[in-house]
Amino acid sequence: MRRYSLYRILVIIMLIISLSSIIAMVAYSYTKDNSEQIVSQLPIPVKIKTVKKPNVNKALTTLFSIPASDNKIKVNKDTLASLWFEKSFNDGLNKYHAIFIKNQMVDSETHEIYGSHADAPIISAVVYTLNKGEWVLASAQENIGVFGSWGDTPPIKQVQLLTLAKGNIALLLDISYSGQGYTKSGKTIFSYYQNNWTQLGYLPTSGDNSGVCDDTVKDDLLLSACWSFNGTVNLAENNSSSTYTDIIVKRTGTMEGENRKIIPVKNSLYSFNGEEYLEVDNGED
Secondary structure: OHHHHHHHHHHHHHHHHHHHHHHHHHHHHHHHHHHHHHHHHOOOOOOOOOOOOOOHHHHHHHHHOOOOEOOEEEEEOOEEEEEEEEEEEEOOOOEEEEEEEEEEEEOOOOOOEOOOOOOOOEEEEEEEEEEOOEEEEEEEEEEEEEOOEOOEOOOOOOOEEEEEEOOEEEEEEEEEEEEOOEEEEEEEEEEEEOOOEEEEEEEEEEEEOOOOEOOOOOOOOOOEOOOEEEEEEEEOOOOOOOOOOOEEEEEEEEEEOHHHOEEEOOOEEEEEOOOOEEEEEOOOO
């Protein structure tokens, strides 16, 4: 009886071991098939094509028909053309990449750049438009305006973009002047419309008289009370359908009024007169 019981127990154990092995194999097979199915359903990684920026030397050659190297070119014995800055933008219709070129006066013998305070380099530009993943030449334009002083242009750290209308975008470039104790800063407007650049004027945004002021001195003929203001450039709410929408400069701070009296600064409204933006009257405070 004891032998028979041991034999039954041994058989049961063997059956349990066999059944466990079968279950393990089935589970493994299911997991493998399922995992392979999940992997097959995962999206295949898509290689994103990197669009290289247009070549500056090629842009210079396109503009002046002279081979260029090191992002510069000698146009003639007295003029050096070189890269100023690059900027990509979207006018609501197309994507563009603009390469801005500065023309500087150079000494024909020493090849050194020279110029007085009033000498601003002539600016040219080559623009490419993105078409089916490739940059295609859109325009190459010499002398779109002038910018800078002392024969050179300041470095451009940032560019404000302002959409004047669909297909007409303005690039606002910071520029400042200091002299005789006064500092004035503002934005120079370059508009790109129908593949053509136009310089549209200057918008004063900030200023102060910190070099010639003293609030502790009264009735001084040389020194006056201190004033300063800052402002931002925005589209005006009117003329929204115009090709050249009005611009409002919203300012805060103070300025000098009549009889050297310090008064709160006001906003200013600028309108396009067919050639440039000019101040027409004060906007809303």
